Amino acid sequence: MSTATAPEHADIVEAARALEARYGTPWSTPLPAWNETLDTLLAHRSVRNYADRPLPAGTLETLIAAAQSASTSSNLQTWSVVAVENPARKARLAELAGGQSHVREAPLFLVWLADLARLEAAGARSSASVEGLHYIETLFVGVIDAALAAQNAVVALESLGMSGVYIGGIRNQPEQVAAELGLPPRVLPVFGLCVGYPDETQPAQVKPRLPQAVVLHREQYDAPSQVAEIAQYDEVMGGFQTTQGLSAAGWTSRSLARWRSRESLHGRDRLRDALNALGFELR
Known part of the structure; x- marks a missing residue:
């Protein structure tokens, strides 16, 4: 209601x-x-500093109920999640994700998965053809399903006074992450999510987003009008960066630096090879 x-x-x-x-x-x-x-x-803000405070009983199950309430393509539900609380395993995943300390420090770390193995197993049990699972489209469905579910969980945890941050670095070494989590073939670790209560002594700030005029197009895509708006946003982000003790590089410069070379992808340049190794044929 x-x-x-x-x-x-x-x-x-x-x-x-x-x-x-x-x-x-x-x-x-x-x-x-x-x-x-x-x-x-x-x-919403990304929180990387967590209080030394346990999560209440039932938190994980509540978040998953919220996640499962998200839309899913054709009710296929081509996602799963692995909840990690063991300190040693969190430490190993933190290193695989690029040495991100907040993965170790958060009381709960969720690894969201595009999961095609469940449907493949159902096909095997029913002696049914599952040829469609081997196409890029189906992997897209799994990735989108996982993202929608995870975002529902984030809204839920923030409504309960908790905070989180997504960890794309979980794709730096996906085969090693899959081995750590015991994933079967045709299951891809898409991203991680730290969950915990924020450390109020190190508060995170709301980061300004691109103006709506840049991302909202009416009827047809409008590229020329974005130039001036992005220039203004660079100034806004420069001011925000200064308040965070960073150099005022703006959005454009920092974003382009993220894609400046193959090395800047931190291992994710070989994602196609990793997908093949994890059993995705990508026809």
């Missing part, structure tokens, strides 16, 4: 603050409605 209501003055003020923090610029567009769900979504 929707809890959205026409915003009152206090809601408008809080909503405007949330939107201005999200974009780093004043917000003037009228708000048709506002609620706590929007508060939670707009307040």
